Amino acid sequence: MICIKTIHIEEFRGIRTLDLDLGGENYGICGPNGTGKSGVVDAIEFCLTGNVTRLSGQGQGELSVRDHAPHVDQRENPGKAKVTITATVPSLGKEITITRSVKNPRATTITPADPAIQAIVDELQPHPEFALSRREIAKYVVTPPAQRSTDVQNLLRLDHIGNLRKAFVSYTNKCKRDAEEAERTRSRAEADLKSALGLPALDREKVLEKANAQRSVLGLPSLTELTPKISFKERAAEEGKDAKKSGIAKDVTLAELTTLSAAIQAGEPADLKENRESALASLKKLKDDEKALSLARAHGFITTGLDLVVEDACPLCDKPWEADELRAHLKAKLLSAEEMGTVLENLAKANGALIGGIGDRAAGIRKAAGYAQMLFPAIPRAELDAYAEALDDAKAALTAFQDDHSQIEGAIAALEVEWWGVPADAQTRLDETRIGVAALPDSSAKDKAIDFLAILQDRYERLLATTKTGRAMAARNATAQKVHDHYNTVSNKVLEDIYDAVAKEFTEFYKAINDDEGKFIGELKAEPAKLSFNVDFYGRGTFPPGAYHSEGHQDGMGVCLYLALMKHTLGDKFTFAVLDDVLMSVDTGHRREVCRLLKTKFPDVQFILTTHDRVWLQYMKTEGLIQNGQFFGGWNIETGPRIWDDTDIWTEIQEALDKDDVPRAAALLRRYLEYISAVLADNLRAQVEYRGDSNYDLGDLLPSTISRWKDRLEKGIKSAGRWGHDEVKAALEAKLAEANTLIQKTNAERWAINKSVHFNEWENFTNAEFKEVADAFKALLDHIRCTNSKCGGYPYLTPRKGASEQLRCSCGTININLKTK
Amino acid sequence: MAEQQKEPLSATVNKVLDEYLAALHADEEINSEAADRLDALLRKGKVPKFEDIDAVLFPPPKGTIP
Numbered sequence: 103m104i105c106i107k108t109i110h111i112e113e114f115r116g117i118r119t120l121d122l123d124l125g126g127e128n129y130g131i132c133g134p135n136g137t138g139k140s141g142v143v144d145a146i147e148f149c150l151t152g153n154v155t156r157l158s159g160q161g162q163g164e165l166s167v168r169d170h171a172p173h174v175d176q177r178e179n180p181g182k183a184k185v186t187i188t189a190t191v192p193s194l195g196k197e198i199t200i201t202r203s204v205k206n207p208r209a210t211t212i213t214p215a216d217p218a219i220q221a222i223v224d225e226l227q228p229h230p231e232f233a234l235s236r237r238e239i240a241k242y243v244v245t246p247p248a249q250r251s252t253d254v255q256n257l258l259r260l261d262h263i264g265n266l267r268k269a270f271v272s273y274t275n276k277c278k279r280d281a282e283e284a285e286r287t288r289s290r291a292e293a294d295l296k297s298a299l300g301l302p303a304l305d306r307e308k309v310l311e312k313a314n315a316q317r318s319v320l321g322l323p324s325l326t327e328l329t330p331k332i333s334f335k336e337r338a339a340e341e342g343k344d345a346k347k348s349g350i351a352k353d354v355t356l357a358e359l360t361t362l363s364a365a366i367q368a369g370e371p372a373d374l375k376e377n378r379e380s381a382l383a384s385l386k387k388l389k390d391d392e393k394a395l396s397l398a399r400a401h402g403f404i405t406t407g408l409d410l411v412v413e414d415a416c417p418l419c420d421k422p423w424e425a426d427e428l429r430a431h432l433k434a435k436l437l438s439a440e441e442m443g444t445v446l447e448n449l450a451k452a453n454g455a456l457i458g459g460i461g462d463r464a465a466g467i468r469k470a471a472g473y474a475q476m477l478f479p480a481i482p483r484a485e486l487d488a489y490a491e492a493l494d495d496a497k498a499a500l501t502a503f504q505d506d507h508s509q510i511e512g513a514i515a516a517l518e519v520e521w522w523g524v525p526a527d528a529q530t531r532l533d534e535t536r537i538g539v540a541a542l543p544d545s546s547a548k549d550k551a552i553d554f555l556a557i558l559q560d561r562y563e564r565l566l567a568t569t570k571t572g573r574a575m576a577a578r579n580a581t582a583q584k585v586h587d588h589y590n591t592v593s594n595k596v597l598e599d600i601y602d603a604v605a606k607e608f609t610e611f612y613k614a615i616n617d618d619e620g621k622f623i624g625e626l627k628a629e630p631a632k633l634s635f636n637v638d639f640y641g642r643g644t645f646p647p648g649a650y651h652s653e654g655h656q657d658g659m660g661v662c663l664y665l666a667l668m669k670h671t672l673g674d675k676f677t678f679a680v681l682d683d684v685l686m687s688v689d690t691g692h693r694r695e696v697c698r699l700l701k702t703k704f705p706d707v708q709f710i711l712t713t714h715d716r717v718w719l720q721y722m723k724t725e726g727l728i729q730n731g732q733f734f735g736g737w738n739i740e741t742g743p744r745i746w747d748d749t750d751i752w753t754e755i756q757e758a759l760d761k762d763d764v765p766r767a768a769a770l771l772r773r774y775l776e777y778i779s780a781v782l783a784d785n786l787r788a789q790v791e792y793r794g795d796s797n798y799d800l801g802d803l804l805p806s807t808i809s810r811w812k813d814r815l816e817k818g819i820k821s822a823g824r825w826g827h828d829e830v831k832a833a834l835e836a837k838l839a840e841a842n843t844l845i846q847k848t849n850a851e852r853w854a855i856n857k858s859v860h861f862n863e864w865e866n867f868t869n870a871e872f873k874e875v876a877d878a879f880k881a882l883l884d885h886i887r888c889t890n891s892k893c894g895g896y897p898y899l900t901p902r903k904g905a906s907e908q909l910r911c912s913c914g915t916i917n918i919n920l921k922t923k
Numbered sequence: 924m925a926e927q928q929k930e931p932l933s934a935t936v937n938k939v940l941d942e943y944l945a946a947l948h949a950d951e952e953i954n955s956e957a958a959d960r961l962d963a964l965l966r967k968g969k970v971p972k973f974e975d976i977d978a979v980l981f982p983p984p985k986g987t988i989p
Contacts, residue, residue, distance in 0.1 A: 260935055263936055265970040268970075273977070578981060581981075584950060584953060585947065585953065585961065585976075585980070593943070596939045
């Protein structure tokens with residue numbers, strides 16, 4: 103992997119031209135929503151992978167990199183949209199430049215041209231997950247176990263393990279179906295033989311007895327042993343047959359046709375009817391759910407629609423609909439994955455029975471058609487064949503559904519037909535055939551014996567053959583099941599070990615940012631095609647993260663699980679990650695801990711962090727997570743993001759004053775002071791009047807903050823005096839005196855009592871009057887911040903809770919002891 | 924749906940396959956040569972089709988014409 107030094111972006115997404123100098127270090131990008139931060143994230147992903155997940159991910163069907171990655175004004179010129187990244191490759195100790203253009207997103211220009219470097223860049227291509235956006239956190243936390251299994255396996259590059267498992271499942275299912283079909287064929291052959299013999303069960307002695315009875319009619323010797331190669335009709339043909347005979351063994355045939363007719367007239371057997379109705383109901387339910395899921399995929403409607411139902415109307419079409427009823431309707435359309443699994447399992451059983459029943463019926467009808475054809479004159483068999491083909495189609499439709507669950511329409515159609523009832527025209531032919539066979543002249547005893555032995559031979563051999571095939575298929579099915587079971591056992595064990603390691607690391611990370619949850623544990627449990635994720639909830643047991651934890655905690659878990667997975671996936675190669683507005687969602691009380699986690703647990707990883715919260719950016723700086731960052735102060739379609747940072751603000755204000763634009767200068771100063779006051783209020787733990795909506799304006803924050811600054815200096819003076827640090831005491835007294843002078847010049851302490859100097863009036867000041875105000879605030883802030891140019895940060899109190907012990911900046915240039923004992 | 928596996932097998936996948944082969948060999952009901960053929964198939968890095976698995980587990984007897 104690499105560490106990014108610089109990024110150059112041209113005509114890409116919302117950016118016209120932008121250069122960022124990351125210096126291979128952690129880097130923060132801050133700006134309100136819609137200022138182009140994510141455009142930078144997209145540019146990094148595009149340069150390194152050729153793709154932009156935001157454009158190609160789920161539900162983005164109409165979007166594409168080629169058409170929508172260029173700036174909207176350059177959509178016809180994709181060649182102008184390009185990104186260049188310079189980076190170091192720690193493992194090779196080399197610097198590289200990677201350039202990619204939207205015109206040819208699959209190609210990169212890499213310098214220097216070096217196979218080892220090319221291999222490193224190629225390795226990045228399948229790892230778009232180096233960028234984690236806020237909306238993707240849910241992928242790891244609040245997601246169905248089956249989907250989590252897929253997502254996590256993809257991340258861990260374990261998808262091949264999952265794909266092999268699917269191949270074994272598919273192989274095993276097919277072997278099972280083949281074995282079942284072979285057994286059904288064998289069973290039909292057995293039934294045919296029993297029917298020919300007129301025996302309720304096959305018994306070696308009885309078979310020989312029946313055969314020998316007929317052989318004795320022909321004067322043939324008795325057979326003594328039933329072997330696979332036995333010939334029941336041996337020498338029977340020598341006895342000759344009446345040439346005019348139809349070839350139908352009247353008694354056997356008539357018995358079979360009678361049995362078939364009786365079965366038809368008795369109606370659909372109860373067990374088959376139950377299977378058919380239950381399968382039909384399940385398939386219809388599945389079909390409805392498939393529609394719902396399709397809708398959800400296409401429009402994000404069902405899954406998000408439930409949240410949108412806030413009044414008695416459909417949120418999409420405004421059709422009046424009682425809200426609870428609509429919610430129930432939507433919920434009813436969604437089957438959970440577990441329900442789906444049970445439904446499919448039951449369906450497989452019911453369909454198996456039906457496929458067997460339909461196959462038996464088709465075989466019976468075809469046999470009857472064969473008899474019809476053999477009669478003289480022959481009875482047309484077309485109607486019977488048509489019915490048999492319809493049965494074949496029904497069987498094929500059910501089998502097709504078993505192979506591919508999307509083939510649901512055909513399966514439903516097959517089950518909606520009551521296939522047990524024979525079509526009238528086919529029934530007529532069946533009756534005619536039975537009558538025709540019954541009308542055949544009775545054979546002589548010898549002819550009957552010859553026919554009997556011929557049929558017995560044929561059916562006995564068929565039973566032997568089908569039994570052999572059935573055994574082979576059963577053996578194959580057993581082997582298939584075994585290789586599948588072994589694979590499941592082994593892969594689950596290996597995956598469990600991985601998941602245990604990941605869960606352990608996740609737990610460690612999560613506890614690091616939530617020190618109030620000392621007994622916290624997280625568990626990842628692998629099951630075939632599922633990955634359950636459960637976490638402790640205050641010692642009351644482990645539950646899915648979405649069960650009891652707040653969304654902020656869930657997001658924190660998502661970040662921790664992501665980090666644990668990335669660490670396990672890439673190991674030493676985990677050298678950079680882009681966290682796009684991800685930390686924003688972490689509970690505010692745990693942000694500093696998150697900064698420390700990233701800094702201490704991932705010291706060799708370059709994090710590129712975006713946030714729309716300025717205070718967050720300041721946290722990152724004060725915790726030393728980032729040294730450098732960029733503030734995006736606005737965006738417009740013509741110029742893209744407006745770069746704005748706290749060192750340039752005074753220049754920008756001066757430029758507005760040079761144009762005599764006092765209102766603009768006033769707005770800039772006010773906005774900046776609001777930002778910096780929030781940072782300082784937090785750093786200094788200023789005592790601000792509490793607001794439930796957290797909507798503090800400048801008047802709420804700044805007076806309290808500068809009062810707190812003076813108070814902390816006074817506390818430092820007191821402490822220095824107590825410890826006998828006279829030089830420090832004198833320096834702090836001078837600092838306090840300077841603070842008083844500078845604060846007085848800002849008039850901030852008089853806002854409450856003198857409306858003419860209130861910040862609301864700044865825009866009505868003259869240019870000179872406002873210049874005086876701006877200069878005063880600049881001087882005051884310069885007075886507070888660290889003078890070390892490499893730091894320049896604002897001081898903060900430690901620890902964060904309890905009695906303040908120290909007022910310091912990140913580099914230690916400001917280091918004021920506040921302890922008095 | 925058999926997809927071409929473009930990446931070389933990861934260490935984890937190799938570990939699964941190593942242990943899988945050992946499990947197959949330990950099963951007396953599974954032909955040892957068939958287990959080796961299956962292992963070789965899985966290490967090709969492709970997702971095998973039904974016919975591929977069937978061919979390595981139940982190869983046609985020698986001398987038969989496919």
